[in-house]
Amino acid sequence: MYTERFVLDKPYFQECFDESIQLGDHNKPKYFLLGLLITLGLFSIYGLEKHYVGNFLILLAVVECLAFYYRRPWWVARQMLSRASGSTVELNIDETQIEAKNPYKYYRLTWQNVDSIIETNKGLVLKSNQRMQYLSNHSISEDTRAFILSQAKK
Template sequence: MFTEKFTLDREYFRECFDESLPLSDRAKPKYSLLVFLIVLAVLSWVVVNNQYLASFLALMAVLEVIAFIYRKPWWVARQMISRAAGSLVVLHIDDEGIKAVNPYKQYQFLWHEIIQAQQTDKGIVLKTKRGMQYISQAAISKQAFDFILEKTKI
C-alpha cells in the first residue's frame, strides 16, 4: 500500500533517541545501583578496611553517573559506527503491518503484535513484546503516517 524510503543518518538517530527516551525505562538514573555501589564502597572502607576496593566501587558509581549524563552521544555514536549507519531503509506499510528492510537488517511488525503506539511531536513509537521502534514523521509521507495512526488507533 505504502512504500517509504529514508536514510539512517546522525539526525535520524538523534531524533529517534530524543523521541523514544521519555517512553523507555532508561529515562531515569539507576538510583538503586548507585546507592548499592556507594554502600558497598563505604562498607569496604570501614568494615573490610580495603581502600582499593572502596575506591574501585566509588569510581564505578561515578562512571554510572557519567554514563547516564552522556547516554545520548554514546548511543548515537554506537549507532553511527554500526553497519546500518548511512544505509537506506525501505518501509512497506500495508494492511498486515509494517516491514522495514535495509541491507543489514529487516524486521516486521504486524498490527496485532503492537501493544502500544505513542504519538510524539515528531513521529510515533511502536511497542511490541520484542521492544520499541520509532518511525519519524519526516521520513514518511503524511498519508502513510495517518494510515499508521489509524491502524494503531491512537
C-alpha cells in the first residue's frame, strides 16, 4: 500500500537515538550501582586495607559514568560500523504489517504486535513488547505518517 525508501546514515542514526532514548529504560544513570561500587571501594581501601580492590571498584564506577555520558556517540559509532550503514532501506506498509528490508536485515512488525505509537518532534516510535522501532518524518511521506497514526486508533 505504501512504500518508502531511506538511507541509514549518520544523521538518521543520531536522530533515531535522540528521539527514542527518552522513551527507553536507559535514560538515567545507574545510581544504585554507582553508589554500591564507590561504597565497596572505600570500604576495601579503609576497612580492609585492600587498596588494589578498592581502586578497581572506584575505577569501575568512573567507567560506568563515562559509559553513560558517551552512550550516544558510542551507539552511533557502533551503528556506523555495522554492515547496514549506508544501505537503503525499503519500507513497505499495509493494513496488516510494517516490513523493512535492506540487503543485510529484514524486519517485520504486525499491527497486532504494536502496543503503542508515540509521536515525537521528528518522527514516530512504534513500541511493541519486544522493542521499539523509530521512523523519521524525513523518511516517510505525510500520507504514510497519517496511515500509521490511523492504525494506532484501531
